[in-house]
Amino acid sequence: MELSVKLEAFEGPLDLLLHLLEKNKVSIYDIPIVEITNQYLEYIQEMKRQDLNIMSEFLVMAATLIAIKSKMLLPKEEKEEEEEEDPRAELVQQLLEYKMYKCMSFELKDRQVDAQRVLYKLPTIPPEVEAFEEPVNLEELMADLTLSKLNNIFQSVLRRQENKIDKVRSQFGKIEKEEVSLSDKMTFLEGYAKSHKHFSFRGLLEGQSSKMEVIVSFLAILELMKMGKIAITQENLFDDIAIESRIAA
């Protein structure tokens, strides 16, 4: 058996097998398995020097061929029914399918040669078209937006901002802020008492939501009372405290 054909020419075990069948002028349907297996093994003997990755695929096929060969060499069981399968059947199917696609690949190749004779052109979009910017259709853009929706959106933005504040830390923050010093509060109250003769403690506390601020305000009142700058009266326990300024306006 001469190995005239270059080994690299085979794209896989099936390709090699088809080549051997053609070379021996035998039918796919009636593979002389002994002969073909021997030839196949000779080929891959030659290939051993080559890449093992490629080899492994060829070796699988070699094993298959040897398996088929051994099956065929075994004495056949007495012919019971005609159902007895040719051990080569599966390989035959595989070879047929492979051959079919191989054939179609040649067909495609011809098509490609023809198709290559057709030339296309690159897009030539005129600069005027390229530069065109679609005008914004404000009416369409604002179609779903109503004022109340805009209002809701703003409120939910604010709510989200509120929620984002770390509760524990923000408390710490307030403590710091509430280091409103007593003297600051007193200065404020003195100023206030200059323009207001009578005022109530509760009224004074409006807008001073934090406990600390209320406490400092209370302390300031006490301090100013001690200094005689204001006088306070309270009818009953927990009632509002009425404050009277003793400072001349």
Place this chain on the structure above:
Amino acid sequence: MEEKEYKTAIEAILFTMGNSVELEKIAAALSLDMEKTKEYMESLMEEYKSMERGIQIVELDGAYQMCTNQNMYEYLIRIAKQPKKHVLTDVLLETLSIIAYKQPVTKAEIEKIRGVSCDHAVSKLVEYHLVCELGRLEAPGRPMMFGTTEEFLRSFGIHSLEELPEMNPLQMEEFKQEAEREAEQEIVTT
């Protein structure tokens, strides 16, 4: 070879090249003399013109180019420019609502409220003519202040910003209290 075939070849050449092609080059490709080539070229141009096609051949200083008929711009724009769908995304809407209620407002203030950068959103709103620059704030960095436009009012059919729905004070109070309650709970549970 006949005139018809030469003209067909010229057509294919101009199409493939896209750019302008000098008569000389065309003549060489066809193995024809310049005179004949020019004759066929002119005949082809005449054909194109008389058939009122969407493509025309124009002469540019001894070179020839295939291009579309000018009347076709409208269609070309519609196909070459994928219609950009302008939509007010959530980000844009939020930014717009902040600007509407807090104007004049700087980007830094918007970012403080939304917690994220607003460059893109603001410039989109400016592009849509809903928001405009109002001038710079006299503060470090002299940041630009933004406000809503007349277009903005017009698209809501209102005449002034005072007609914007008021921020519901009760609701605002609720937010605060809610936040405080949560804060207290947090402290209790920790």
Place this chain on the structure above:
Amino acid sequence: MEEKEYKTAIEAILFTMGNSVELEKIAAALSLDMEKTKEYMESLMEEYKSMERGIQIVELDGAYQMCTNQNMYEYLIRIAKQPKKHVLTDVLLETLSIIAYKQPVTKAEIEKIRGVSCDHAVSKLVEYHLVCELGRLEAPGRPMMFGTTEEFLRSFGIHSLEELPEMNPLQMEEFKQEAEREAEQEIVTT
């Protein structure tokens, strides 16, 4: 607007775009329904064909593209730069034909037919834009499935997958008969 005008617009669109354009997009640009657009498109294609022009319009799976008539190739190669075509080796062609006929197909299926690993071939075909991933098969390992692209249709001059050269029963039958004849001869000669 008249049919003539629509066809003129289609012509200009295809010329300008250079690439293939889906019928749907053309219909949208013309503000026409798909059916009418297709009717005008086919009429335009027929016109081009009957006039034996140097340019033709080809269909690629529902998209349309303008290109040269292949008879003009001789002139064109003298003047136009032939875009570099990838040379497909036999392995690539075999793998491509399996993908073309069996799509959607997994690498495992291709390997089963060819008897060898196809990783390299498939990724080359993907690189050449002849093959693309189609999504994963809902099966163990969720293997990727592959199919051919529009570029495949274009480079092989096929207008849709239905136009792939037929191979099925007849071809198979031929193989069989051929094989049988050979077998018989063998028996006679041995």
